[in-house]
Amino acid sequence: MLGVTWIFTDFCMIDQDTVIADLNMPHLAMVLDEIFNLPPAWVGGPKAHPETVRALAREVGLDVNYVIKRLEGIVAMMQDIEWTAAQLKTALDTHVGDDPARPILVDVRQRWEYDICHIPGSILLVEENFATLLPTLKAALRVVTICHHGVRSFSAAMYLREQGVASAVSLAGGVDQWATSIDPAMPHY
Numbered sequence: 001m002l003g004v005t006w007i008f009t010d011f012c013m014i015d016q017d018t019v020i021a022d023l024n025m026p027h028l029a030m031v032l033d034e035i036f037n038l039p040p041a042w043v044g045g046p047k048a049h050p051e052t053v054r055a056l057a058r059e060v061g062l063d064v065n066y067v068i069k070r071l072e073g074i075v076a077m078m079q080d081i082e083w084t085a086a087q088l089k090t091a092l093d094t095h096v097g098d099d100p101a102r103p104i105l106v107d108v109r110q111r112w113e114y115d116i117c118h119i120p121g122s123i124l125l126v127e128e129n130f131a132t133l134l135p136t137l138k139a140a141l142r143v144v145t146i147c148h149h150g151v152r153s154f155s156a157a158m159y160l161r162e163q164g165v166a167s168a169v170s171l172a173g174g175v176d177q178w179a180t181s182i183d184p185a186m187p188h189y
Contacts, residue, residue: 016054016064027154036060082172085181103142108156117187143168150174
């Protein structure tokens with residue numbers, strides 16, 4: 001059939017009739033906004049997300065085959081992209097001090113948020129330190145991005161993977177989940 005591309009992933013076949021919700025993408029609204037420039041309804045986007053890949057392509061004015069290929073890359077990139085607070089704690093407890101296997105913690109929140117609370121040893125990522133930090137992140141065995149609830153850090157982990165930081169993962173639930181399940185003494189905001 002002309003005009004239809006079939007892509008096989010670990011999750012499903014993607015074609016123009018694939019239901020987007022069936023791709024099981026975490027933070028789907030963020031992916032649609034940041035990758036396909038389809039903002040949520042509260043800022044002027046459509047009242048509902050397009051249901052199929054064909055409808056998404058039509059909504060954003062892109063070739064359906066391009067959208068299929070982009071979704072294939074996103075689905076592949078999302079494999080194992082989130083760590084739970086328990087997984088992070090185990091990694092930090094197992095790899096202490098200068099152990100090269102100790103994850104590098106990259107906090108992607110605003111300075112004021114970081115000042116309220118952060119996981120000890122985390123680095124606040126700001127525009128000024130990104131270029132000098134990137135080579136270290138590329139060489140790291142594991143990079144964990146952190147934000148408040150896990151959405152910005154998810155986006156940051158995807159971005160870092162696109163920049164060659166293959167080991168980037170996001171802390172699911174962010175510092176809020178860390179404070180709830182690992183460090184109840186940590187301030188909440």
